[in-house]
Ligand SMILES: Nc1ncnc2c1ncn2[C@@H]1O[C@H](COP(=O)(O)OP(=O)(O)O)[C@@H](O)[C@H]1O
C-alpha cells in the first residue's frame with residue numbers, strides 16, 4: 438500500500454515542476470518571406486473569405502504565432518534540459534492576407550529525382566488547389582526535372598487535364614536526374630515570368646531548391662519558391678514521414694510473402710528480397726515489422742559480416758536447422774563496403790552525383806551459395822532472390838498517401854500565397870508546418886538502431902547484432918561459464934573487435 442502511494446506520488450508533478458514546465462524556452466524557427474527583401478509588397482484579403490465552401494470562421498486562419506513543436510516527448514519531472522530552447526515551426530495553413538493577386542500568378546510545377554507513389558496526386562492537388570481555392574489560372578508543368586526549365590516549353594495545366602492523375606503511378610510531368618544549371622534555371626524562371634515555383638523532389642532536389650531560392654533572393658525577384666519533399670526512401674529529415682512511403686512498404690509485402698512461400702517450399706530454402714533504400718533502411722525495416730515472415734533484415738545503418746561467430750551464415754545455419762527455411766530482407770544500400778569492386782566502380786556516380794551501388798542482392802545470393810557448397814557439400818539448398826525495386830515505387834499512392842499528398846499540396850499553396858518562400862511544407866508530429874528549405878536540405882532521416890523499433894526487429898527475428906566485440910565477449914563467457922561485463926571506451930571495443938576477427 439505504502440509502495441503504491443509512493444508510486445502515485447512519484448507520478449505527480451509538483452507545483453514547482455509545473456513552473457519548470459511552463460518556463461521552458463521555445464525558439465520559433467525562421468521562415469523566409471518575400472518582404473524580407475522586397476519591402477512594401479501589397480497585401481490582399483484572402484479570397485477564401487468569399488469562397489462559399491469555406492466561409493472562414495473564427496480560428497480558420499493561421500495566426501503568425503501558431504507553431505508546431507518539433508519535440509513533444511519530454512522527461513518529467515525535474516530533468517528538463519536546462520535553457521536549451523525547444524524548436525518550433527510556423528504552422529501551415531491559410532493566412533488572412535495574401536501577397537499575390539491571383540490573376541497575376543504564374544505558377545510552375547516541376548518533379549525531380551526518382552519516382553515515388555503520389556507524385557501525380559501532389560501535382561493534381563497543386564493545380565486544383567491553386568485553381569479552386571485562389572482562382573489562379575496560369576499554372577504550368579515544367580517537364581523532365583530541373584533541365585526542363587531551360588530546355589523545353591512548359592505545359593499548361595488545369596483541373597480538367599489533371600482530373601485522373603491521382604490514379605496513375607509515376608509523374609505525368611516526367612522527371613530526371615542531373616541537369617541542374619543554376620543560372621539557366623533562374624534565368625528561365627525570370628524570362629517566363631513565373632512568380633510561384635513548386636519544386637517536388639528528394640534530398641538532392643531540395644539542395645538544388647536552396648540554391649535557386651538564394652539566387653532568386655540575390656536578384657530580389659518577386660518569386661516564391663517551395664520544395665515539396667518527395668522520397669520513397671523516407672530519408673528526408675524533420676518531417677514525420679514522406680508521402681508514398683507507406684504505399685511502398687505495402688507493395689514490399691507481396692515480395693516478402695512470395696519469398697517466404699518459395700523458401701518454405703524448398704529444402705533448406707532461403708528467400709532473399711532486396712528493397713529500395715539508398716542510404717537508409719526505412720522501407721526494409723517497416724516491411725520487416727509488418728510482414729512477420731522475415732528472419733533477418735539488413736540495412737545501411739548497420740554493418741554486418743558473413744563468416745564466423747555471430748555472422749550471417751552462422752545465424753542462417755541455425756535458422757535452417759530449426760525451421761528448414763529463412764527469409765532475408767536487404768536494403769539496397771546495405772553491405773556496399775563488403776562487395777568487391779574495381780576502382781572505376783568505386784567512383785561511379787549517377788547524373789545527380791549519387792554513388793552508384795552494386796547489387797547487394799545478386800552478391801549475397803552468390804555468397805550464400807558459395808557458403809553452402811563449402812560447408813555442406815551435396816546437401817540440397819535453394820536461394821530465391823526477388824528484386825521488386827521499381828515495383829514498389831512505380832505505383833499509384835494508396836488512400837492514406839493520397840490524402841497526405843492533398844494536404845501537403847494545399848499547405849504549400851497557402852504558404853506561397855501568403856508570401857512565404859524558401860520553405861518546405863510537411864507534417865511534424867502530425868501537424869503540417871513550414872520549415873526553412875535549408876534546414877530540411879541539411880537534415881537526413883536515418884534509422885535509429887538504438888530505438889525501440891529496431892530493437893523489436895532484432896527481438897522478433899533474433900538476428901545477430903553483428904558487433905564482433907559482443908560476440909567475442911559471448912564466446913569468452915561461454916568458455917568461462919560466467920557472465921562477463923566489460924566497461925571501456927572506443928579503444929577497448931576496437932581491440933576486442935580485432936581480437937574477435939582474428
Ligand atoms: N547539391 C545539389 N545542388 C544542386 N542540385 C542538386 C544537388 N544534388 C542534386 N541536385 C539536383 O536535384 C535533382 C534531383 O536529385 P537526385 O539526387 O537525383 O534525386 P532526389 O532529389 O530525389 O534525391 C537533379 O536534377 C540533381 O541534379
Ligand SMILES: O=P(O)(O)OC[C@H]1O[C@](O)(COP(=O)(O)O)[C@@H](O)[C@@H]1O
Pocket residue numbers: 550551552639640641667668669670713714715769787830
Ligand atoms: O534507378 P534510379 O531511378 O536512379 O533510382 C534508384 C534510386 O531511387 C530511389 O528510389 C529514390 O531515390 P531519390 O528519392 O533520392 O531519387 C532510391 O531508393 C534508389 O537508390
Ligand SMILES: [Mg+2]
Pocket residue numbers: 550639640641
Ligand atoms: Mg535522393
